[in-house]
Amino acid sequence: MAVNLTEPHDLLPVSGAQWAVVDAAIKAAGRPDLVLLQLDAGSVVSAVFTRNAFAAAPVRAAREAVERGSVRMLLVNSGNANAGVGSQGEIDVGECCRRVAEVYGVASQQVAPFSTGVIGQRLPMERLLSAIDRLAETEAAGSWLDAARAIMTTDTAAKGASRQITTAEGQTVTLTGIAKGSGMIRPDMATMLAFAATDAGVSQADLDAAIREANDQSFSCISVDGDTSTNDAFCLAATARGPRLGTDEEDDWRLFVEALTSLAQELAQAIVRDGEGATRFITLQINGASSVAEARAMAFTIAHSPLVKTACFAGDPNWGRILAAVGRGPVEDLSVDNVSIHLDDVAVVTGGSLDPDYREANGAAVMARSEYTIKVNLGRGEESATVWTSDLSYEYVRINADYRS
Amino acid sequence: MAVNLTEPHDLLPVSGAQWAVVDAAIKAAGRPDLVLLQLDAGSVVSAVFTRNAFAAAPVRAAREAVERGSVRMLLVNSGNANAGVGSQGEIDVGECCRRVAEVYGVASQQVAPFSTGVIGQRLPMERLLSAIDRLAETEAAGSWLDAARAIMTTDTAAKGASRQITTAEGQTVTLTGIAKGSGMIRPDMATMLAFAATDAGVSQADLDAAIREANDQSFSCISVDGDTSTNDAFCLAATARGPRLGTDEEDDWRLFVEALTSLAQELAQAIVRDGEGATRFITLQINGASSVAEARAMAFTIAHSPLVKTACFAGDPNWGRILAAVGRGPVEDLSVDNVSIHLDDVAVVTGGSLDPDYREANGAAVMARSEYTIKVNLGRGEESATVWTSDLSYEYVRINADYRS
Numbered sequence: 001m002a003v004n005l006t007e008p009h010d011l012l013p014v015s016g017a018q019w020a021v022v023d024a025a026i027k028a029a030g031r032p033d034l035v036l037l038q039l040d041a042g043s044v045v046s047a048v049f050t051r052n053a054f055a056a057a058p059v060r061a062a063r064e065a066v067e068r069g070s071v072r073m074l075l076v077n078s079g080n081a082n083a084g085v086g087s088q089g090e091i092d093v094g095e096c097c098r099r100v101a102e103v104y105g106v107a108s109q110q111v112a113p114f115s116t117g118v119i120g121q122r123l124p125m126e127r128l129l130s131a132i133d134r135l136a137e138t139e140a141a142g143s144w145l146d147a148a149r150a151i152m153t154t155d156t157a158a159k160g161a162s163r164q165i166t167t168a169e170g171q172t173v174t175l176t177g178i179a180k181g182s183g184m185i186r187p188d189m190a191t192m193l194a195f196a197a198t199d200a201g202v203s204q205a206d207l208d209a210a211i212r213e214a215n216d217q218s219f220s221c222i223s224v225d226g227d228t229s230t231n232d233a234f235c236l237a238a239t240a241r242g243p244r245l246g247t248d249e250e251d252d253w254r255l256f257v258e259a260l261t262s263l264a265q266e267l268a269q270a271i272v273r274d275g276e277g278a279t280r281f282i283t284l285q286i287n288g289a290s291s292v293a294e295a296r297a298m299a300f301t302i303a304h305s306p307l308v309k310t311a312c313f314a315g316d317p318n319w320g321r322i323l324a325a326v327g328r329g330p331v332e333d334l335s336v337d338n339v340s341i342h343l344d345d346v347a348v349v350t351g352g353s354l355d356p357d358y359r360e361a362n363g364a365a366v367m368a369r370s371e372y373t374i375k376v377n378l379g380r381g382e383e384s385a386t387v388w389t390s391d392l393s394y395e396y397v398r399i400n401a402d403y404r405s
Numbered sequence: 406m407a408v409n410l411t412e413p414h415d416l417l418p419v420s421g422a423q424w425a426v427v428d429a430a431i432k433a434a435g436r437p438d439l440v441l442l443q444l445d446a447g448s449v450v451s452a453v454f455t456r457n458a459f460a461a462a463p464v465r466a467a468r469e470a471v472e473r474g475s476v477r478m479l480l481v482n483s484g485n486a487n488a489g490v491g492s493q494g495e496i497d498v499g500e501c502c503r504r505v506a507e508v509y510g511v512a513s514q515q516v517a518p519f520s521t522g523v524i525g526q527r528l529p530m531e532r533l534l535s536a537i538d539r540l541a542e543t544e545a546a547g548s549w550l551d552a553a554r555a556i557m558t559t560d561t562a563a564k565g566a567s568r569q570i571t572t573a574e575g576q577t578v579t580l581t582g583i584a585k586g587s588g589m590i591r592p593d594m595a596t597m598l599a600f601a602a603t604d605a606g607v608s609q610a611d612l613d614a615a616i617r618e619a620n621d622q623s624f625s626c627i628s629v630d631g632d633t634s635t636n637d638a639f640c641l642a643a644t645a646r647g648p649r650l651g652t653d654e655e656d657d658w659r660l661f662v663e664a665l666t667s668l669a670q671e672l673a674q675a676i677v678r679d680g681e682g683a684t685r686f687i688t689l690q691i692n693g694a695s696s697v698a699e700a701r702a703m704a705f706t707i708a709h710s711p712l713v714k715t716a717c718f719a720g721d722p723n724w725g726r727i728l729a730a731v732g733r734g735p736v737e738d739l740s741v742d743n744v745s746i747h748l749d750d751v752a753v754v755t756g757g758s759l760d761p762d763y764r765e766a767n768g769a770a771v772m773a774r775s776e777y778t779i780k781v782n783l784g785r786g787e788e789s790a791t792v793w794t795s796d797l798s799y800e801y802v803r804i805n806a807d808y809r810s
Contacts, residue, residue, distance in 0.1 A: 053739040054732030054757070084725055086758030119725030120759055230729050306711070306797075310805035320489055320524030324635050327459030334458040352459070353491030354525055392711075393806075397799050400715035 002156050003281040003370050003390070005273040011144040012162040012174050016040035016239025017197035021142035021150045024131030026079035026117070026124055032150035034131045035142070036100065037074040037195060043239045044204050045071040045112065046211040048219075050232035056119075057082050057089030059231055061097065062112040066235070069204065072110040074195060074235060075100055077128065078151050078180070079117040083230040092123045099132045116180060116193055116231055117153055148178035151193055154399075155181040159270040163259040167252045171243040173200045175259055177236075179267040181224075181274045192219065194234040194267050200256065201240030206247055210257050211236045218264035221296075221387045223303045224275035234264070272388045277395030280312050281371040284387045288338075288377040294331060295378075295385035301329040302374065309392035317363025319348045326376055338379025344372050407561050408686040408775050408795070410678040416549040417567040417579050421445035421644025422602040426547035426555045429536030431484035431522065431529055437555035439536045440547070441505065442479040442600060448644045449609050450476040450517065451616040453624075455637035461524075462487050462494030464636055466502065467517040471640070474609065477515040479600060479640060480505055482533065483556050483585070484522040488635040497528045504537045521585060521598055521636055522558055553583035556598055559804075560586040564675040568664040572657045576648040578605045580664055582641075584672040586679045597624065599639040599672050605661065606645030611652055615662050616641045623669035626701075627677050627793045628708045639669070677793045682800030685717050686776040689792045693743075693782040699736060700783075700790035706734040707779065714797035722768025724753045731781055743784025749777050 017039055024034040039045070047066045049059050065071050075096060082089045093113050101108035115123075134140055142150075148158035160178040167173065177196030202210070215234055245256050273281050284302055289295035302308055305325040311318040322341055327334070341349035343366040348358050366372050422444055429439040444450070452471045454464050470476050480501060487494045498518050506513035520528075539545055547555075553563035565583040572578065582601030607615070620639055650661050678686050689707055694700035707713055710730040716723040727746055732739070746754035748771040753763050771777050 052729060052732035053734075053736070053741050054728050084728055084754075084758055086756075119729070230725075230732060304709075306801070307805060310802055313802065314806035316806070320486075320635075323459050323489055324457060324524070327457035327635060329458075331458070336458050349489075351491075353489055392802060394799055394802050396711070397715055397718065397797060397802055400712060401719035401721070401798075 002274040003278050005157050005270055007158045008145065008148070008160040010162065011160045012164065012176050013144070014174055014176050014197040014239065015199040016043060016241035017237060019142045019144065019147040020135040020140040021146045022131050022134045022140050024077065025127045026077055027153070032146070033078045034128070034135070035076045035147045035150045036135045037147070037197070037237070038104065039072050039197070039237050040239050040241060041072065043072065043237050044202055044207050045235065045237045046204070046207040047112070047233055047235040048211060048215045050230060052230045052232070054084065054230045056115060056230045057093045058113040058115040059233060061090070061093050062114055062233065065109060065112040068109055070110055071112045072106045073100055073104060074112050074114065076114040076151055076193065076195070078153050080115060080121060080123050081117045081119050081231050082115040082123050084120040085122055088122055092125055095125065096123070096128060096132065099129050103132060103136050112235065114193055114231070114233055114235070116151065119230065144176050144178055151178065151180045153180065155274050157274055159267055159274065161263050161266040163263045165255045165259045167243050167245070168249070169243070173198060173242050173245065173256060175263050177263050177267055179271055181271045192232045192271055194219065194264070196235070196260070196263060197237040197239060199239050199242035201242065201244040202238040203246055206253070207236065207238050210260055213257055214261040214264040217261050218268040222268045222272050223300060223387065223389050224272060224278070236260070269388055272390050275390035276399045277393040278390035279370070279393050280391040282312055282389050282391065283373040284389060285373050285375045285384070286378065287375065287384045288379045288381060289383040289385070290381035292383045292385055295383050296387065297330040298326065298376065298378065299385050299387035301325055302376070303387050303389035306392055309389070312367065312391035313393045315364065315367045317343060317348070317360060317367050319363065322374060322376070323349060331378065331380070335379065340377045340379070342375040343367060407679040408683050410562050410675055412563045413550065413553070413565040415567065416565045417569065417581050418549070419579055419581050419602040419644065420604040421448060421646035422642060424547045424549065424552040425540040425545040426551045427536050427539045427545050429482065430532045431482055432558070437551070438483045439533070439540070440481045440552045440555045441540045442552070442602070442642070443509065444477050444602070444642050445644050445646060446477065448477065448642050449607055449612050450640065450642045451609070451612040452517070452638055452640040453616060453620045455635060457635045457637070459489065459635045461520060461635045462498045463518040463520045464638060466495070466498045467519055467638065470514060470517040473514055475515055476517045477511045478505055478509060479517050479519065481519040481556055481598065481600070482522070483558050485520060485526060485528050486522045486524050486636050487520040487528050489525040490527050493527055497530055500530065501528070501533060501537065504534050505540070508537060508541050517640065519598055519636070519638055519640070521556065524635065549581050549583055556583065556585045558585065560679050562679055564672055564679065566668050566671040568668045570660045570664045572648050572650070573654070574648070578603060578647050578650065578661060580668050582668050582672055584676055586676045597637045597676055599624065599669070601640070601665070601668060602642040602644060604644050604647035606647065606649040607643040608651055611658070612641065612643050615665055618662055619666040619669040622666050623673040626791060627673045628705060641665070674793055677795050680795035681804045682798040683795035684775070684798050685796040687717055687794050687796065688778040689794065690778050690780045690789070691783065692780065692789045693784045693786060694788040694790070695786035697788045697790055700788050701792065702735040703731065703781065703783065704790050704792035706730055707781070708792050708794035711797055714794070717772065717796035718798045720769065720772045722748060722753070722765060722772050724768065727779060727781070728754055736783065736785070740784065745782045745784070747780040748772060
């Protein structure tokens with residue numbers, strides 16, 4: 001059960017970016033699992049990828065394609081990660097890209113491939129190649145919502161969002177994105193993928209800067225269980241069918257980056273809301289840090305604490321666990337007497353120990369909510385960070401301890 | 406249910422170290438919860454403490470007492486951690502130490518206090534002081550096993566071990582130690598405590614070196630859930646009733662440090678075996694690292710992965726999760742083609758991808774065992790590290806999500 005998450009019903013099309021969606025029979029029969037995003041000539045593409053050293057073959061291929069420039073096709077399959085299969089993975093992904101190139105009349109280097117699903121099994125190449133042949137047929141044309149559904153593995157709801165901004169000259173720019181969850185809903189399924197497009201015209205350098213900024217404030221700020229997949233990717237295309245945007249028009253550019261960041265945050269939060277077995281959506285807000293890096297590291301220390309996460313599941317205002325996590329966190333010379341902890345607006349710890357006015361009923365009332373914020377002030381400086389996470393439930397264990405089958 | 410752990414029945418007394426055990430009614434009625442270890446004059450005491458910034462008041466007091474030297478009494482209560490209660494904690498712990506000093510006719514600075522239990526509640530001072538008065542009575546005299554039982558919080562079995570060595574001159578040296586678990590068996594209970602004594606005569610400098618070496622190879626190598634308590638401590642006393650040992654007699658000293666390390670490892674492993682909800686005892690052995698620190702950090706990355714831990718619970722040879730954890734681990738420039746993974750003696754990953762001879766049935770046979778080793782060779786150097794951990798089960802969540810009551 002996802003936390004306050006419903007399927008998006010208002011995703012805006014993006015001019016110059018067209019999805020095709022088919023069933024390649026990689027996942028259980030009857031569920032679309034292969035999608036292609038076709039981008040107009042002149043589109044610019046940026047992406048950020050997993051830092052896992054065991055990056056899967058498609059990740060390496062997509063990274064090369066994006067770095068080379070001139071990407072025209074994003075090919076995404078769900079149900080099989082094409083990871084941990086040695087050099088066969090590279091051979092297979094190359095063959096898929098060549099087939100897409102043949103069907104659409106582009107160069108195979110213009111195809112960026114993405115995969116999510118089981119690790120350690122070969123792609124079902126025969127079914128995949130035959131499905132690629134069907135992608136160009138009219139009935140394969142699909143919406144952003146169709147694509148959002150097809151990239152799901154064991155996500156419980158499709159994830160997508162749109163934004164529009166109006167430039168100083170009154171022109172409209174549209175951004176739409178979709179994502180799939182980072183949770184391992186079944187063993188071996190462990191990937192966060194997000195794809196977004198805008199009709200704006202943006203230079204490669206500016207788009208690279210924009211995706212890095214947006215990613216830093218969104219997908220880099222979430223954690224379900226602290227594990228990083230071999231296949232994670234966030235990819236953004238600018239099709240140049242709408243207004244031209246760039247850092248030289250500062251106000252429009254700021255609006256654009258803010259819209260992109262907000263879009264990415266909504267997708268990132270949707271991934272947490274649909275985290276494995278999640279029953280709570282928890283915001284960790286660290287203030288008073290001496291650096292953003294310190295604030296973020298402290299937020300993740302708390303977010304990854306199984307003891308904090310199980311207390312959240314129980315709705316138990318067990319502030320001793322939060323305090324203990326802060327105390328073992330990544331700050332060498334923490335002055336504990338300056339630390340305060342709030343649950344939403346309830347002061348729990350002030351001056352390093354239990355606030356004299358704290359009543360357990362007040363803490364319990366906050367932690368009974370499906371969404372709340374744990375605020376920690378380190379009392380060391382002016383820097384802050386925000387991280388979103390979920391709780392640790394029986395269902396998380398059930399999902400992840402289920403045998404693959 | 407602990408993994409292959411039974412109560413010790415052969416703990417050897419240590420000359421010059423005598424336990425007293427009483428029921429102070431801190432824990433549920435009828436269970437001893439206050440113990441005192443009385444050390445002969447001339448004893449030398451060393452200790453290592455939690456690095457949690459929110460160290461509890463007794464930890465700060467015990468650290469000062471040990472640093473000052475001349476500790477004669479270790480006072481330990483279970484059921485209340487005396488943590489997170491502000492300056493009141495220091496006042497209360499001071500009063501306890503003064504009362505012990507009065508009863509036994511020592512200076513209060515010679516009493517080192519230790520607490521484990523609920524965080525954020527004041528010590529029940531009236532009951533505690535009255536119980537201290539009873540410690541010196543004959544019927545309070547207890548064995549190491551009595552003490553091991555009394556320091557338990559929600560441990561399921563008492564933990565203790567003994568070692569004896571024979572010096573080059575044919576003299577016998579005895580070491581005995583007890584410990585309580587690091588698991589949070591109920592919310593707020595989160596402390597590992599270990600106490601050991603030897604009848605050897607050891608200088609302060611040598612004993613400090615010995616406890617650091619033993620701790621580094623034992624309690625520093627375990628993790629149940631990655632959380633560090635506010636009250637952790639490992640304390641070692643040398644009563645000087647037996648032979649004198651020191652670095653100047655190299656062979657005897659080596660035997661002694663090895664025996665101490667082995668003793669501490671048995672206690673540390675017992676804590677993991679009795680970890681919250683543990684159903685498996687897993688050894689992580691990292692070889693081929695470029696440094697011990699790198700090997701250990703990689704071991705903890707795998708040990709803390711909820712996805713690996715749930716796969717262990719399920720007995721599912723989900724090697725993709727181990728591989729993904731290695732890939733996101735703390736090695737910047739890992740050459741994945743050099744990485745191999747074994748489950749006991751079954752080669753799973755060689756040369757960075759699935760071993761061609763691997764059969765899932767072989768991996769499943771290992772992971773069905775209650776104890777096994779996950780071996781990862783990073784192929785970068787000659788250094789190694791070993792870490793012990795447990796799995797992540799429904800029971801872990803149940804234990805930690807239970808309301809405090």
